[in-house]
Every structure is written in C-alpha cells, then in structure tokens.
Amino acid sequence: MARPLIADIDLDALRHNYCLARDQAPHSRAVAVIKADAYGHGALACARALEGLAPAFAVACLEEAEVLREGGITAPIVLLEGIFEAVELERVEALGLWMAVHTDWQLEALLAYRPVCPIPVWVKVDSGMHRLGFSPAQAGAVWARLAAAPDRACDLHLMSHFATADALDPGYFRRQLALLDDLALRLEAPTCLANSPATLAWPEAHGAWNRPGVMLYGSDPLEASNELSRRLSPVMTLRSEIIAVRELAAGEPVGYAGRWRAPRPSRIGVVACGYGDGYDRHAVDGTPVLVNGQRTGIAGKVSMDMLTVDLTEIPEADIGSEVVLWGRAANGALLSVDEVGRHCDTISYTLLSGVLPRVPRRYHGPD
Numbered sequence: 001m002a003r004p005l006i007a008d009i010d011l012d013a014l015r016h017n018y019c020l021a022r023d024q025a026p027h028s029r030a031v032a033v034i035k036a037d038a039y040g041h042g043a044l045a046c047a048r049a050l051e052g053l054a055p056a057f058a059v060a061c062l063e064e065a066e067v068l069r070e071g072g073i074t075a076p077i078v079l080l081e082g083i084f085e086a087v088e089l090e091r092v093e094a095l096g097l098w099m100a101v102h103t104d105w106q107l108e109a110l111l112a113y114r115p116v117c118p119i120p121v122w123v124k125v126d127s128g129m130h131r132l133g134f135s136p137a138q139a140g141a142v143w144a145r146l147a148a149a150p151d152r153a154c155d156l157h158l159m160s161h162f163a164t165a166d167a168l169d170p171g172y173f174r175r176q177l178a179l180l181d182d183l184a185l186r187l188e189a190p191t192c193l194a195n196s197p198a199t200l201a202w203p204e205a206h207g208a209w210n211r212p213g214v215m216l217y218g219s220d221p222l223e224a225s226n227e228l229s230r231r232l233s234p235v236m237t238l239r240s241e242i243i244a245v246r247e248l249a250a251g252e253p254v255g256y257a258g259r260w261r262a263p264r265p266s267r268i269g270v271v272a273c274g275y276g277d278g279y280d281r282h283a284v285d286g287t288p289v290l291v292n293g294q295r296t297g298i299a300g301k302v303s304m305d306m307l308t309v310d311l312t313e314i315p316e317a318d319i320g321s322e323v324v325l326w327g328r329a330a331n332g333a334l335l336s337v338d339e340v341g342r343h344c345d346t347i348s349y350t351l352l353s354g355v356l357p358r359v360p361r362r363y364h365g366p367d
C-alpha cells in the first residue's frame, strides 16, 4: 500500500470561492492569483478549473506563466512583479503576457523595447506597503511616459497593494485608499488594488480589476471574519492515516526532546505526515487534527516523515484511521487551515504553499 498522505483538491470549491469574489464586486473583474503553484494547489489544474470563469490569471514571474501557457491556458496572465531582467520582454511578448512595471529600470527597458503589439501594463505605485512601486510623486510622470508610448504599452492600469486590509483597525488602510483614490482621479486611471481581504471587506477599494488570492483556496484572511468570508469553502484537504499506535504509561515522553509527556495513561497515534511534507514543525502540542472526523491534538514535536497525536479520547481509532491535518473529514467535520496556522505561529499562506512535491495532489471536480 502506498503512503497514505494525500492533498485532496476540491476544484468545485475553488470555483465556488472564485464566484464569491466575483459576485461581491459586480463592477470589477477578478484576476485569479495562482502564483506559487496556486498557493500549493497546482497552478495548471486550478487555471483549467477556472477557465471560462476567470478572465485573467496572475503569477509572480515569467517561469510560472510559461507553465500555464505550455499547459494550454490562453487567458491573459499578469506578471505581478513584472520582469526581472530586460531580456524577458521577448518572452512576455511571445506569450502574450501582461506585466506590472514597478521601478525605473523596468520602465526604461519597456520604453526601449519594440514589440509588434503593445504590452498591457499595470503601473505599480507604493501607497504605503513600502515594498514595490513608484512613489505617488513619481506616478504622474511614469504614467505620462507610458501613455505617450502607445506602441510599447497599452491598457494602462494603476496598481497598488494594501498592507493592512485584513486588520480590524482600518486607519492605515483608509490612508492608503485615500491616496490611491486621489491619484486615480488625477490620472483618470482604472485601478487594480484589492487583494482577498479588500475584496471581502472593502467594496470601496474594488476597481476595474481585483486580485483575490488566498480566498480562492478557502482561507479566510480577515482578522474578524464577515458574512462573506464565512461562506468560503476549503479547497485542500491534507489527509493521512494512523500507521502505528502506542500505549504509554503516565509520565512517558513522546518524540524528539520528549517535549510532550503523557499526563495520564495515554494512547498515541503515529501519523504519516511530517515537515518533510511541508507540515509546519512549529506546531505546538495541542495543534488540532481530526481523527475519524473527531478533534484531537498533536502530542510531541513534528518529525520529518511523521507526527504523533493523542488518541486517548478516541478509543476506536486504530491503524488505518483517517487523519485530516486541515480541510474536510469523511464525516463532514471541518478543520480550517487558518486555525492550524494560529497554532504554528504562521498563516494559511505558508502552510498551503508549503506542501511539498512529495505529497501527491488528487483532484476532484469540476462536476
């Protein structure tokens, strides 16, 4: 029998979540962000499942776009960070990609390039994230130069990214949005601003385009969930099985460094899943898992190929019992990847995109 660890990917749930993003913003188009192999879900399979629904896809780099084109995806693909060297422009043109332009050398490279057809460009402005983008003071001149070169660049959009759209405190978000509203008005620019949290919680940030990412995979990015985010459906179920069981006397330790010690006579299940599969080694004792659809917790440090869970309260669990690390159990019980992330001092994004190639993906739907 094969190792039982599998990432089940529910493509119907992906489409459901995409439709939530789309329907929440009826005057925008939603580019489906499928960078980092669709946050670990498989970019090509996700793009195929969303073809016909999503009018465009977004990735981080040319190599990610090439995988999609080689797989037959014909929809527009946006490079969120644009090019990394000027020679990439030939491939951008050949593959019919759209690109962000966030810095001076990219602007100069594009203006020096002679495409047969102009390249659609999203001008990235730094409105407060302080990561990529032209300063608001530079934006007008950049915009004017691109607008004056319609043989190089077309379909200009103003793009920016929010640092705190997920947070309960709206202060900094409002400051970024006010700056962007002002700039868009001055440049008469269509915008692309909203990530998942802004798509879910801030209709005033919806633009010509929105850029939902993690919400497509069913993770709720909001610090305080709302009516909409509660309707997201998990796409990935990371499932495995119990491969061994131990009966331990009170006081016996489990795993490396004996971090967990049995507080009473205990039954421990060994699960085929470890940090060599991408499960976070920072998971604390008590990090939730579902065994036969019932909640219990991790007991002991995560090792490379295995982790250990407390079965004392689930006496019927045995070798071969279903273990869900996150997602949906066979009995319908749910364990959100967001909750697991909180026990690992991280976020759903790292857990999902961190599932390693050793874990087979098994696709379901669309049906």
Ligand SMILES: *Cc1c(COP(=O)(O)O)cnc(C)c1O
Pocket: 033, 035, 080, 161, 194, 195, 196, 197, 211, 212, 213, 214, 215, 221
């Ligand atoms: C990753 C990314 C997104 C999507 O963010 P989510 O929080 O996953 O919705 C949007 N815009 C840019 C520029 C990104 O890099």
